Amino acid sequence: MSMDTQYKLSIKELEEIKDLARERRSVLGFGNDAPIAHDMTLILEKLHITPLQLPIRGRGEKPTFSALLLYSEPLAFIGINTADYYDRQIFAIAHELYHYYTKTSSQHYREGHNGDDVIETKANRFAAEFLLPEDALRRQVANEFGSYSLIDVQSQALLRFIARIHCTWYLPYQSVIRRLREIEAITQHQFQRLQARDERMPDGEYARLGQAIDPEVFSKLNTKTETIGTSPQAVETIVRNFENKIIDEQTFAETLRLFNKNPADFGYEITVEQEDIDEINDFIRGWDSDR
Numbered sequence: 001m002s003m004d005t006q007y008k009l010s011i012k013e014l015e016e017i018k019d020l021a022r023e024r025r026s027v028l029g030f031g032n033d034a035p036i037a038h039d040m041t042l043i044l045e046k047l048h049i050t051p052l053q054l055p056i057r058g059r060g061e062k063p064t065f066s067a068l069l070l071y072s073e074p075l076a077f078i079g080i081n082t083a084d085y086y087d088r089q090i091f092a093i094a095h096e097l098y099h100y101y102t103k104t105s106s107q108h109y110r111e112g113h114n115g116d117d118v119i120e121t122k123a124n125r126f127a128a129e130f131l132l133p134e135d136a137l138r139r140q141v142a143n144e145f146g147s148y149s150l151i152d153v154q155s156q157a158l159l160r161f162i163a164r165i166h167c168t169w170y171l172p173y174q175s176v177i178r179r180l181r182e183i184e185a186i187t188q189h190q191f192q193r194l195q196a197r198d199e200r201m202p203d204g205e206y207a208r209l210g211q212a213i214d215p216e217v218f219s220k221l222n223t224k225t226e227t228i229g230t231s232p233q234a235v236e237t238i239v240r241n242f243e244n245k246i247i248d249e250q251t252f253a254e255t256l257r258l259f260n261k262n263p264a265d266f267g268y269e270i271t272v273e274q275e276d277i278d279e280i281n282d283f284i285r286g287w288d289s290d291r
Contacts, residue, residue, distance in 0.1 A: 007121040017122060021129035024101060032133045037170040040093050049076045049100065050234045051093075053227045054258070055083035067092035069099045076100060082228070085200070087172040087221040094127035128179055132169045140165065141185050150185045158186075159209050162194070167214040170221060173199040173206065228260040235259065239266050 009017070022032065028043055030036055036043065044051050052070075066084045070077040078096050080089050098104070104119050141161075142148055150158055165176050174195065181191040199206045200222060210218035235256075242252035253263050253270045263270040 007118050009121060009125060013122065014125070017126050018129055018134060020098075020101065021126055021133065024097075025130065025133070033136050033139070035169045036094075036131055037090075037168070040090055043097075044078065044093070045231065045233075047076070047097075047100070049078055050231055052077050052079045052258075053082050053229045054079065055224075055226045055228065056081045057083045067096050069096040082225045084224060085172070085221070086223055086225050087166070087170055089225070090170050091127050091131065091172055091175055094130045095123045097130065098123035098126035128171070128175055128182075132165070132171050132176075132179060134179075134183055137165070137179055138183055138185075141180075141183075148183075148185060150180065151187055151190070156209075158190075158194075159206055160213065163206065163210040163213050163218070166210065166221065167217045172221075173197075228258075230259050235261065242268075 025032070025034075025036070028036075028046060030039075041051065066081050066088050068079045070079060078093055078100075080093065082089065084092070099119075104123075138148060141150065144161060145153060150161075153161075162173065162176050162180075165171065166173055169176075171179070177186070177191055177194045180186045181188070186194070197206060198204055201207060207218075207222070210222070238247075238252065238255050241247045242249070247255070249263075249270045252268075256262055256265070
């Protein structure tokens with residue numbers, strides 16, 4: 001969905017979102033010009049939000065969702081679909097943080113499927129502002145080109161700039177160009193041309209530029225991590241709940257299996273029946289209920 005068909009936030013709404021992002025970044029120890037990037041995991045730890053990482057593959061090329069928030073005070077979890085690209089996982093977590101901070105209901109976040117829902121549009125804008133503040137982006141544009149406008153910048157130079165922003169701030173390519181359009185650094189025509197590129201094509205022009213600028217980070221951002229796991233603290237809680245007889249053997253084994261672990265890893269020999277394994281697999285597939 002193009003940005004022109006999304007719900008249009010008012011100036012008041014935009015300022016409220018920027019204020020919220022600025023405040024939360026500050027509380028977490030990030031200045032306006034400091035990228036959050038790979039510190040997202042540490043942020044979840046600070047907020048006592050447990051990440052649940054599972055690869056949930058869709059029927060097509062794109063996963064049907066990137067992340068979702070499970071919140072029941074005082075517990076909070078963010079389910080992260082690691083079958084998606086790493087940069088989209090980062091953006092999706094930031095999107096879900098808006099729901100966490102504002103206590104608004106969370107839908108399955110998926111890139112390019114924002115509809116005209118006001119809350120989801122606000123969550124997307126918060127994620128972009130949280131990861132790359134507007135003021136910081138304006139300064140980067142001005143410092144690089146001596147102007148707030150990129151209208152006359154050659155295509156190659158513009159793509160290199162986008163790739164540097166991508167690798168520094170961990171913001172997906174599509175989100176970077178949307179940010180540039182939001183601050184009117186590029187025209188609608190430039191935006192549409194950039195949006196039409198296949199930025200994930202391994203041998204494409206953008207990929208070659210990204211690999212030349214920062215091969216390690218660029219490759220990481222454009223990789224579907226397929227990670228299965230959760231925080232060490234969450235795993236320890238599962239083990240202690242079993243040891244304290246809060247959960248039984250079957251629940252202990254089934255819960256660990258979600259994260260590619262088993263009781264033997266912690267010194268316990270427990271057998272899980274195939275029927276129970278099938279139930280676990282059905283639960284995992286249930287995450288993909290938004291098809």
